[in-house]
Amino acid sequence: MSDKDNKSYRDTLCLPKTSFAMKANLTQREPQLRKEWAKNNIYAKTRQARQGAPLYTLHDGPPYANGDIHMGHVINKVLKDFVIKYKTMTGFDAPYIPGWDCHGLPIEAKVFTELGEKAKEIDKLEIRNLCKKYASKYVKLQSKQFQELGIFGDFENPYLTFTPRYEAGILEVFAELVGKGLVRKQLKPIHWSIGCETALAEAELEYKDISSPSIFVNFPIAKESIEKLVELGLIERQAASDKSRICFMVWTTTPWTLAANLAVAVHPNLEYKTISCEKNGDKFISILCAERLEAVIAAGELKEGQYTVSDKSVKGSALEGLRYLHPFVENNPTDKDAYMVVCAQYVTTEDGTGLVHTAPGHGAEDYITGQQYELATYSPVLSNGCYDDTVPDWLRGRNVLEVDTLVNDNLQKKGLLFAQAAITHSYPHCWRSKGPVIFRATEQWFVSVDKELPPAGKTLRELAMESTGKVRWIPAWGQKRIEGMLESRPDWCISRQRSWGLPIPVFVNSKGDALLTKESVLAVAKSVGEKGSNCWFTDSPRQLLGEDFELPAGFSFDDLQKEENIFDVWFESGCSWYSVAHKAGWPVPVDLYLEGSDQHRGWFQLSLLPALGAIGKAPFKNVLTHGFTVDEKGMKQSKSLGNYVNAQDEVAKYGADILRLWVASVNYQEDVRCNDELIGRIQDAYRKIRNTLRYLLGNIDDFDPNKNSVAYNDMFEIDKWALQQLQKLIAGVTDAYENFVFHRVFTLIHNFCTIEMSSIYMDVLKDRMYCDPADSLSRRSAQTVMYKIVDCLVRMFAPILVHTAEETWSVMKFKSADEDSIHFAEMPKVDDSINWQQEEPKWQKLMELRDKVLLALEPLRKDKIIGSNQESSVTIHCDADAAAVIKNFGLENFTALCIVSEIKLEESTTETKVTAEKSSYQKCQRCWNYWPTVGTNNEYPDLCERCVSVIR
């Protein structure tokens, strides 16, 4: 038999035929598909297709409009797209309105950097316009990059936080909070540039090493507190009455802040001792942390014998409440308590004395401690860096950066300066004036979280804590996390002293009274909604509020100034549930917020608070979070570490569907390991799915479901099995999608393609599909099933492999639904008439037997007795049970299932055993089976009976 003859039989076979290419060529095919989608307005059409259907609202959290998108964006947006597409395919009207966070310092800072020297001459409005331009540029860029991932949405009409409509919404929410009395003004220390006389944000600080004074200062303890120390046993009674001065020893590197000292902080759990010594003729007993003794002795250059240390020690908590005298301020300048020991967790033993000089008006931690102990936020420093009149006269009007020597001399004279030196340390400087930055308390606007608000009479914090139980958090620990944050969060400082943002609409009169009422805010909201927030800078108060606005008592338009604070951008994005969702007509709470787990503190919390304040409800029903991308070792990714994965590069290299499949393959609830290799590996899985489709499509090329379908009951057993497996798959995939467990969708589909399809069903089917007559029941039975499988598979992975699904849909000759795009189609549902559970035990036994058969062939193959399975003849020595299973199934069917030429059954009492040998029959040159009928036909001596009948 020559090759040529073989060829002639080849032509009598029904081999797979399809235009669906094996090679995906995603990077070229995908852009073409997207062009088609754009041309056909795919998103608008999806919405039309679901008009009137129940809404499913996923509200997009706005990414910051700066820079290229990265892998974090990819995960976030692709997950959202999975949800939107899945919900659409299950019959919901699932709109997606993408948004961008456009205001804020990073953009303003970039614009300043780009301007360079020119920045100083440019006015606020011009800066704002440049910022708007900058933000718009990146909105456009990111929008394009998102769409390149195959994401559908209203990218023509995204929400941008700088638009008048959005800004007005923020003010409308703010008005509610104002109306409920939640907004108040309070002093708070912030970074202050003396050179620029302006507040600075963290991002505007440059850290430089400078030399600062390092001084150890004794704060004399008040008489009544000395008595307590005696009671504690830390001070001996005799010592208390002799001429020693008993002090708390503190350490500082900013002597100028001593003028604003209001407290001394200790760590409640550290041990404190006394050191007694004589220095410069003064006798001291100083209290300090036991662990710092050695360092302090060294700093004071005390020699052995010049000092004694107490044996007794007390915990810091025992010192709480003890009082001292300020070293140079005679009377407490504030209207609140001062000059006592307080406890703070941040006190360390790394430097200093373990007693921390605390000036609530001049330090972040000091401020928090001050709040806890109800101290004043005392900051006797003017905007130009000079002391005000509340300090001792020898400091008044002096620049705080030039008084270190004065302070030291004063302390020296009083004998309170234990030691002084210089240290070099990193210290923040202003990025523009380059001078050192100070902490200075300024008036800021706050949203109170502990003030009761009408009508419930509960605080925002209480409402927030109650609301978390009503939200479904995915994963569930999100609830604990956000509750922890809500429990401990301070009042929300919503004001910033910048240009690029929405102004806080506060007016002040010359007496310094602020005009901020629900009505005034709503009046400004109207102006802003019409003209945009630039009007705050261009219009007069009268214009902003409107001619008919009724000013409250004490205010007149002739005496009204505008404040120039802007909102914290978090307040802006925290109002999106109103500015976007509510204004789009969606019911609030919306169905789903879906962001990275950092947003528990960020967007989730800061959307929850305004919503509770304004409407008394959380803005979301479900909150789903995902983890962060890390490198292959699980470490944080960064450009500087060199383990950064560039999202654009990956899309360009592999195509969007590969990235999307990768997102679907990982458990996003945890950190996601990610590098080029890991993404590249997903291509294998993609190819398996693609080839499975290709094979199925190739085998139904001549199948018209309307004409050739076979009823379930008339099908071959293995075809029924395949349909049963499909139902099982649909059930699993549906459940996984419903619960947002996309990696289970991936695993289920991938395993289905690999095991049920490729390695079992499609392999078993070859003989029937290729060799039986084209229009035979056996082929039509299998084709009915394969058609159904393609149809269901493509729908099930459509939300993930958006391009490949569309491509598949387009090559399907007979579509089961008359939709132009797979993305309008519906998800398959389980066919309840097919009871797959019932058949499972039977099939499990059959498959186990099949495995035993296949295993028995291996030795023959190894010994080169057979090559393919078809060359073998198998004998199964099986128990009655197994024999029954096989007989019931049909020996012929089982032989086909194993793809061998012959199986003989021999009942045996022992354990089931399979033996195999080379078939004694001849090989049919058409179907390659070794069957007894080969050679029985004279006309075709090289064919089996079946093949003879087919080619006749």
Add this chain to the structure above:
RNA sequence: GGGCUCGUAGCUCAGUUGGUUAGAGCGCACGCCUGAUAAGCGUGAGGUCGGAAGUUCGACUCUUCCCGGGCCCA
């Protein structure tokens, strides 16, 4: 330093309320096929479940501590 969280084969994932020799797919190795062919099939080797201690008759599953990550704070 604090809150939350994660750590099962090379990779991605399963492992119900603690209970037989810890599973799957991929990858890898070896072999087969050459009528899915830059495809397809089979077989096999890989984990003692981050580490230690404890509770228990019995723990990957519970407790404590430690190590190493991540997010958010300080």
